[in-house]
Amino acid sequence: MTEISTRHENVARDFAAVADRVTKWDAPTPVPEWTAGDIVEHLLAWFPAALESWGGPTLTDIPARGLAERWRLRTVEVQAILDDRDRAGVIIESGDFAGMRLGEAIDRLYTADIFMHTWDLARSADVEIHLSGPYATGLREGLAAMGDGLRESGHFGPAVETDSDDPIDRLMAFIGRDPQWSVSAAN
Numbered sequence: 750m751t752e753i754s755t756r757h758e759n760v761a762r763d764f765a766a767v768a769d770r771v772t773k774w775d776a777p778t779p780v781p782e783w784t785a786g787d788i789v790e791h792l793l794a795w796f797p798a799a800l801e802s803w804g805g806p807t808l809t810d811i812p813a814r815g816l817a818e819r820w821r822l823r824t825v826e827v828q829a830i831l832d833d834r835d836r837a838g839v840i841i842e843s844g845d846f847a848g849m850r851l852g853e854a855i856d857r858l859y860t861a862d863i864f865m866h867t868w869d870l871a872r873s874a875d876v877e878i879h880l881s882g883p884y885a886t887g888l889r890e891g892l893a894a895m896g897d898g899l900r901e902s903g904h905f906g907p908a909v910e911t912d913s914d915d916p917i918d919r920l921m922a923f924i925g926r927d928p929q930w931s932v933s934a935a936n
Contacts, residue, residue: 753856754831756884760860761824763878764792764867768817771874778873779921779930785873788866789816793823796859803841805830805851831855861888868921875932882916889920 750758774786783791797808808826811819830836830851837852846854864884871878892899899905906925911918918928 750832751834751837751852753837753852753860754828756856757831757860757863758828759881760864760867761820761828763880764863764870765817765821765824767867767871767874767876767878768820770876771817771870773874774816776873776932777935778869779926780869783869785870786816788870788873789820792863792866793819796823796827799858800830800851800855802844803846803851803854804839805855806836827855827859857891864888865920865924868917869926872930873932880917885916885920889916889923892923 768789771785774784774789776785778785778788780788793811801807808823811822814822837850837855839851841847841849841851841854864880865888867878868880870876892905900907909922909925909927911922911928913919913922913928915928921928
């Protein structure tokens with residue numbers, strides 16, 4: 750296993766552990782327009798087209814099952830790509846990620862998205878989760894390096910002020926989440 754495949758395995762497992770504990774898929778989340786179920790649907794929906802545009806394989810259209818089960822099935826497929834050095838090493842030939850290896854693009858976009866949405870889902874389900882502080886710091890620094898383009902994409906809200914030194918709080922505030930958000934206060 751490579752560092753990238755190991756990271757995806759760990760981040761996807763953390764997300765699955767939270768998804769398995771969700772009891773209200775219609776619960777609010779720190780993303781105002783999304784429910785808990787919308788977070789899983791988002792992760793299931795956007796990635797297959799991106800993967801294909803990067804020259805990756807076509808992922809299975811997962812039949813309508815429970816969200817946690819659909820997540821586990823998708824994770825197995827993506828992990829198989831990352832565990833295969835030949836497939837993960839394919840060079841993306843066109844688009845914004847031309848010249849980058851497929852595994853690196855998956856890591857930078859998809860695994861990072863899973864990581865951030867694990868926090869969202871855990872807050873929505875009122876589940877305690879321990880996320881990697883060093884990874885959160887690196888992710889925040891990488892996102893900050895993108896400058897104004899980061900927020901212009903519409904994927905991230907304006908940064909939220911925080912006095913916290915916690916790397917997870919700082920990441921979530923940077924991407925527009927209130928680190929103190931709780932489902933009980935939202936209801």
